[in-house]
Amino acid sequence: MGNLLILFIASLGLCLFVALLYVLYNYWWVPHRVQFIMSSQGIRGPPYEFTHGNNKQILQMQKEAYSKPMALTHDIFPRVLPHVYSYIKKYGKNYLSWNGVQAQLVITDPELQGDSLVTSESEKRARQRKLANYAFHGESLKNMIPAIIASVETMLEKWKGKEGKEMEVFQEFGLLTSEMISRTAFSSSYLEGEKIFDMLMKLSAITGRNMYKAKILFIGKFWEPADEIESDKLAKMIHDSVMKIIKQKEEKVMTREADNFGRDFLGLLLNAYHDPDEKIRLSIQYVVGECKSSYFAGQKTSNSLLAWTILLLAINADWQDKARAEVIEVFGNQNPNSQGIAKLKIITMIINETLRLYPPVHGVLSIRYIALHHDPDLWGDDVHLFKPERFAEGIAKATYNNAAAFLPFGLGPRSCVGMSFSITKTKIPLSMILQRYTFTISPSYVHAPLPNLSLKPQHGLHLLFHSLH
Ligand code: HEM
Structure with missing residues (x-):
């Protein structure tokens, strides 16, 4: 019984360890590596944030922009795509952004x-x-x-x-x-x-x-x-x-x-x-x-x-x-x-x-x-x-x-x-x-x-x- 329990706990620990490696590899290492490679080619962008990329920031910027109307001009870029507008200003006309773990090269x-x-x-x-x-x-x-x-x-x-x-x-x-x-x-x-x-x-x-x-x-796979x-x-x-x-x-x-x-x-x-x-x-x-x-x-x-x-x-x-x-x-x-x-x-x-x-x-x-x-x-x-x-x-x-x-x-x-x-x-x-x-x-x-x-x-x-x- 004691051996079985140890085996169970060890297998559980191993599974958790593999899961952790998987998460770290896909959700941390790969995005950071892509970011590093792109930046060495001169393409910068908003920094990747763990699992959600830039989505939280983008949603926040959009929420703010869409919460108020604009003057009756045709300078619509800052309101319609506030994130793109601000990223272009900050990082240039071509930049790298993140939709979750998905890299997006914006040209x-x-x-x-x-x-x-x-x-x-x-x-x-x-x-x-x-x-x-x-x-x-x-x-x-x-x-x-x-x-x-x-x-x-x-x-x-x-x-x-x-x-x-x-x-x-x-x-x-x-x-x-x-x-x-x-x-x-x-x-x-x-x-x-x-x-x-x-x-x-x-x-x-x-x-x-x-x-x-x-x-x-993970949850996305079951629910x-x-x-x-x-x-x-x-x-x-x-x-x-x-x-x-x-x-x-x-x-x-x-x-x-x-x-x-x-x-x-x-x-x-x-x-x-x-x-x-x-x-x-x-x-x-x-x-x-x-x-x-x-x-x-x-x-x-x-x-x-x-x-x-x-x-x-x-x-x-x-x-x-x-x-x-x-x-x-x-x-x-x-x-x-x-x-x-x-x-x-x-x-x-x-x-x-x-x-x-x-x-x-x-x-x-x-x-x-x-x-x-x-x-x-x-x-x-x-x-x-x-x-x-x-x-x-x-x-x-x-x-x-x-x-x-x-x-x-x-x-x-x-x-x-x-x-x-x-x-x-x-x-x-x-x-x-x-x-x-x-x-x-x-x-x-x-x-x-x-x-x-x-x-x-x-x-x-x-x-x-x-x-x-
Ligand atoms: C003001 C009206 C429209 C604009 C500005 C517009 C714009 C566009 C643009 C920019 C693309 C290219 C997408 C790409 O580069 O991947 C596209 C593709 C397409 N559009 Fe339009 N479109 C309009 C109206 C229509 C209408 C009325 C139809 C059909 C009834 C239509 C059917 C399609 C189809 C089927 C494609 C895909 C073509 C392909 O992948 O081979 N569009 N449209």
Whole structure:
């Protein structure tokens, strides 16, 4: 009995010792070694703290920044990414930070951007991009215009009678962009698409609030937090809903109610899923993933772009007048059409300047964009001013030929496949609003840009609309 007890205690001691070594190695030695190696290469950063890296400090800085609004200027970097702003000031444009034990090399020097953006592309991936490009460009995009206009008309119909009264339009634009994506990417299944979208929003909210939470040592392996259970549940429901739409489409083709899967994005993906050539056939996981990402990538970003563009025009009445004059010159009081959309030069300049000041991307990407787009070394002393005229002679001139300084849609094989689509679905509602209303900010508007899956006005976007007719 005595020997057994000693054996038990010795084994327990050994286990604890191995566990301690494991913790010290992974959570102390490795991060310190990485820090040392990077620093010898000239890359410094906020010091790693045991197990949580820089997360506590980052969360604290964010809490403080987001607890108060800012003045109505466009110098948003210190509020939106307070940690990146302060680390760049302290450690330079490229630095090393820690998300728990995960090292993150933050590169905001445009000289080094190009290499990090371009990655290699497999044959299958090239095909996937080709499909998305086909679905969201050229003739397909042209065919989407009536659906986009119908969505805007539904929104504007609701606005009738609200002239002169305060309206919160960020949510309005949220519904609009969601409907536009559902109608264009999923056509007939757009109601089901909107349900998926709702679930994706919940899922992304969970991801957002857990972004800087490091997993607790060991415990994470045995205990699943409520948020993780909820996100697994949502992920399954999203998968099932997408599968339901897919099955409906397949059934229609099998029962010959339809001759093909359709020319919308989902239809094109399904054709590729049924491709007889196994080498290039897409997996069902890919189809589901792609539906999710086009919603995810597309809705929040488009919502954000439209909202900040309208805000900037509400503040800058001169540019609002110029934009309206152009829209009336091109379309009169008619609905937008594809030839006219391509001619909107002033609107394009305004959209570019909005993308520069309020880049609608989130997560790690926002670091790259906000830091670059608000860098006075790249844009000059007027970097924080809304000056669409800097884009009058194109992007190359605006960036002094520094291609990496302005890449709101990314670059190379990973760049945004929805770029033309999102520009079109910004220009159409913008034109239709300008044709009908003048608008100003409401006295209750509080300026507080917040990175939340994209860049959103934290307290909403309160504007006053005055009918032109
Ligand atoms: C203002 C609107 C938008 C902005 C600013 C934007 C921005 C971006 C950026 C910066 C990337 C590159 C990410 C990287 O470098 O890894 C990206 C990728 C992507 N975007 Fe967008 N996006 C917008 C709208 C859309 C829309 C409307 C769709 C589709 C309906 C879309 C679909 C995608 C997809 C699928 C990718 C991944 C491409 C790949 O990995 O091959 N985006 N987007």
